[in-house]
Amino acid sequence: MGDIAVETSGVSKRFRLYHERNQSLKAAFMRGRRAKFEEFWALQDIDLQIPAGKTFGLIGHNGSGKSTLLKCLAGILVPDRGSIGVHGRVSALLELGAGFHPELSGRDNVYLNGSILGMSRKQIDRQFDEIVDFAGLETFIDTPVKNYSSGMYVRLGFSVAINVDPEILMVDEVLAVGDESFQRKCMEKFADFRAQGRTVIIVSHALGTMRSMCDEVAWLDHGKLQGVGRPSDLVDEYVGASHEDRTQAPGDSTSSGGSRWGSQEITLDGAELLCDGRVTSQVSTGADVTFRLRWTAPEPVAEPVFGMAIYSLEGVHVTGPNSQDVGLSTGTVHGSGHVDVHVPTLMLTPGTYQVTAAVLDSTGTHAFDHRDRMFRFDVTAGHPRDRYGVVSLGGSWDVAVDRAPVT
Ligand SMILES: Nc1ncnc2c1ncn2[C@@H]1O[C@H](COP(=O)(O)OP(=O)(O)OP(=O)(O)O)[C@@H](O)[C@H]1O
Ligand SMILES: [Mg+2]
Known part of the structure; x- marks a missing residue:
């Protein structure tokens, strides 16, 4: 792999918004070619270079185009303009339950999903226990996934995605759905991936996490790239801009923040x-x-x-x-x-x-x-050097041997 894992040049994606509610087949035929729709660009002219071996974040408001961009990078959507180069084996967890068949059990879906992501049956056999174990779904693995909670879906999907040995992992908002302990496990996994020199591209609204986890972030605003840079700078800029949006009420020119x-x-x-x-x-x-x-x-x-x-x-x-x-x-x-x-x-x-x-x-x-x-x-970072959570308790540590080994 070279220095760049993923690059895009002038990537634009257009969607059509149909205005008529009744999209019956008959109506469509009757109307012939005169279907009423409006075109709208969900992504416009995105130029990005995502370095290999780094953790790269995408931030931006709801509807800014993050998921659309990630789908384009993963090859699920084809951009209408521009080009995308991907250098490495990709594994992606894009949408809740994407690639899952609701009637099938968790077990069957692991095989289905694994094969979609390019694993052979043998490979999945080998990884199966680890996948289920990471997802923490041993007792539910033979239940149809339609009975899974959204958290369980994500756990299984994420677990398959990280176990296919990707060089580039793309993940959309897993951190939002899993519970505390699963989130921690994901974070550890991302850290492992980074240490192994793999590339992680992640979309999240968990800004504090993005700040501490990413090497670089890109900020999307209404489908346009607003900036790329250090997470500390860009996250602050983004938060600042969202505040300005909210406080443009008249009569309070001194307010820099909320209400x-x-x-x-x-x-x-x-x-x-x-x-x-x-x-x-x-x-x-x-x-x-x-x-x-x-x-x-x-x-x-x-x-x-x-x-x-x-x-x-x-x-x-x-x-x-x-x-x-x-x-x-x-x-x-x-x-x-x-x-x-x-x-x-x-x-x-x-x-x-x-x-x-x-x-x-x-x-x-x-x-x-x-x-x-x-x-x-x-x-x-200062002293104490704690990194996790929001407060340090400033505790002092002591390791003691209570019983010497019997020799
Ligand atoms: N298949 C589609 N057909 C039509 N419009 C779409 C389609 N997918 C996305 N859009 C529109 O494209 C825009 C960008 O959507 P996208 O899902 O990429 O946003 P996002 O940044 O991921 O938002 P969120 O933070 O809510 O997940 C939105 O206006 C959305 O409604
Ligand atoms: Mg999204």
């Missing part, structure tokens, strides 16, 4: 992250940081409650401290000022996080100003 509400007796005019006395958007695990919320109160307000929350990009609510819970009396505030939340050791694992801030009345129930997803920041 805002409240009666405005006090307003939060800004929020930022400080490290070493400087405003920053990138810190490392273990850093000494301060979250600063800047407020304005045109009239005096007694005992407001300030709060903030941190979310991962996938929407996990990581933490939500507030001044009331820590027993802080804020007194009467008037004029403008700021509130600092000092965190001596930031125990977040590498990834991108979003900060929501709010100021509430003294009971903590009525919002004066609630600002969803005000800003984002990145956490890069």
Whole structure:
């Protein structure tokens, strides 16, 4: 294999959207050639070079063309324009249940699917136990797959796809359907593949995962390539752009993130992250940081409650401290000022996080100003070096021998 696993040049794909609901055969004949449809380009002029041995991600909004592109790369769809070069044996898991026959058992489908992916019966015999074991479906393997849950479908499909010894693995959204433990297994498998120098092309909306897993990502927007580059840069740009789409409501030019509400007796005019006395958007695990919320109160307000929350990009609510819970009396505030939340050791694992801030009345129930997803920041690797999940517990490790081997 050369340096490039897959390359596309000017790839465009057109679909036809038919407007008439009743597509009966008779009606179609009667209408003759005058069928009413509209053409629309699901992909336009895609030029991509996917390096061999790397994990490459495709991101973009629903309907942006990710699955269509992946199907073109896998040879399931033929582009209307442009060319595609694929250098290596491909295995693809593209659609939920694609290649499965609902009436057949899991066992028969493994054989069916394996042969579609180019395995001989003998090869499948050899791999069968491993396939079933990876999918964790031993007890259901003789049940017709029409009775499988969507998670079970994906597990079996993925398990077959990775066991055909591909040089290039293409996967569309498996991470979204499997449960936690299966997702972890998939991630380990992707890491193995990468270590073995195989190419993985993956489509996912799990942006944090894409960020940490991919060497490079491509961002599609309405069928056009918006950019290709480092996942940290591109995922942020993509998230930023999706936010802008959502906050183009008039009257809130200051908002950089999500929605805002409240009666405005006090307003939060800004929020930022400080490290070493400087405003920053990138810190490392273990850093000494301060979250600063800047407020304005045109009239005096007694005992407001300030709060903030941190979310991962996938929407996990990581933490939500507030001044009331820590027993802080804020007194009467008037004029403008700021509130600092000092965190001596930031125990977040590498990834991108979003900060929501709010100021509430003294009971903590009525919002004066609630600002969803005000800003984002990145956490890069630091100390502790934990990589998984969203927080590090900073534990210390110790290995002990309780009994010496009998010699
Ligand atoms: N077979 C088809 N016939 C007509 N239109 C199609 C067909 N397949 C896809 N499309 C359209 O092409 C566009 C791109 O679809 P695609 O499935 O590639 O998007 P996607 O980026 O994978 O979205 P999602 O994140 O929802 O999976 C959509 O507007 C979709 O409706
Ligand atoms: Mg899709």
